[in-house]
Amino acid sequence: MATERPSFELAKGINGLDKIILRESRNRSAEVYLYGGHVTSWKNENGEELLHLSSKAMFKPPKPIRGGIPLCFPQFSNFGTLESHGFARNRIWEVDATPPPLPTNSSSNAFVDLILRPSEDDLKTWPHNFEFRMRVALGSEGELTLTSRIRNTNSDGKSFTFTFAYHTYFSVSDISEVRVEGLETLDYLDNLKNRERFTEQGDALTFESEIDKIYLSTPTKIAILDHEKKRTFVVRKDGLADAVVWNPWDKRSKTISDLGDEDYKHMLCVEAAAIERPITLKPGEEWKGRLELSAVPSSYSSGQLDPKKVLE
Secondary structure, three states, rough: OOOOOOOOOOEEHHHHHHHEEEEOOOOOEEEOOEEEEEEEEOOOOOOOOOOOEOOOOOOOOOOOOOOOOOOEEEOOOOOOOOOOEEEEHHEOOOHHHHHOOOOOOOOOOOOEEEEEEOOOHHHOOOOOEEEEEEEEEEOOOOOOOEEEEEEEEEOOOOOOEEEEOOOOEEEEEHHHHEEEOOOOOEEEEHHOOOEEEEOOOOEEEEEOOOEEEEEEEOOOEEEEEEEEEEOEEEEEEOOEEEEEEEEEEEHOOOOOOOOOHHHHHEEEEEEEEEEEEEEEEEOOEEEEEEEEEEEOOEEEEEEEEOOHHOOO
């Protein structure tokens, strides 16, 4: 169990916004803006950026940052009465100097603990006291882990319910050369068809048009295979039953003001989420949702990517 003190650097980012820089051996790094508790960068040992940040991303509060890993809390999309995706992604978070212990197997001390508590304005629109703690950690093998702990601190005895997502934008070489494994034969809600429920076919997902689906009761491991880069992203998740897959494609991209018209070709969102079954916490109860991302070289077999080693 790691007990090291965290090692991070506080710096000024775009438009003077505060950001945290995590560094691991062999040149790996990650960056987290306090605005939104928002991971905006994750680089491997070659300095390659593994997350997609919109070419038109605005670092201007209260506009959320487009790309990286936005946090959707306490509401995913429009599943409720709040602003789309909730408010956590456009609030200023604080570094949590004295977090409760978080058991971990990692030997890395490249991590930071952040905390968000509701403002008076937040309590007017969502009248619940909470503590949202998140640890962002860069592991010794370059893996990026986000561990969220959300606690109900209401003193009035009231429970609250929320939906949640890590809205991860992965950087890919060419969306038409990407496939996703691990979601075959699962049920999903199609956001392009009024959230009607369908069952996915038995093949890996490939992409040739707009997609916006919420896959239900998904496995704890999903693989994103980038044929051109010979790279596989492995998504491991705990406490997050659902997985959203989104790419706006060309026409929809033109309607999103802070997304470049060509960005869709080089991005894919695969989002670990809790949507179909919202989380309910009684006062004093805590929920934990963990996301671990890693990038590994793809194996080839007969010219095809072979994810078997990844998904075993």
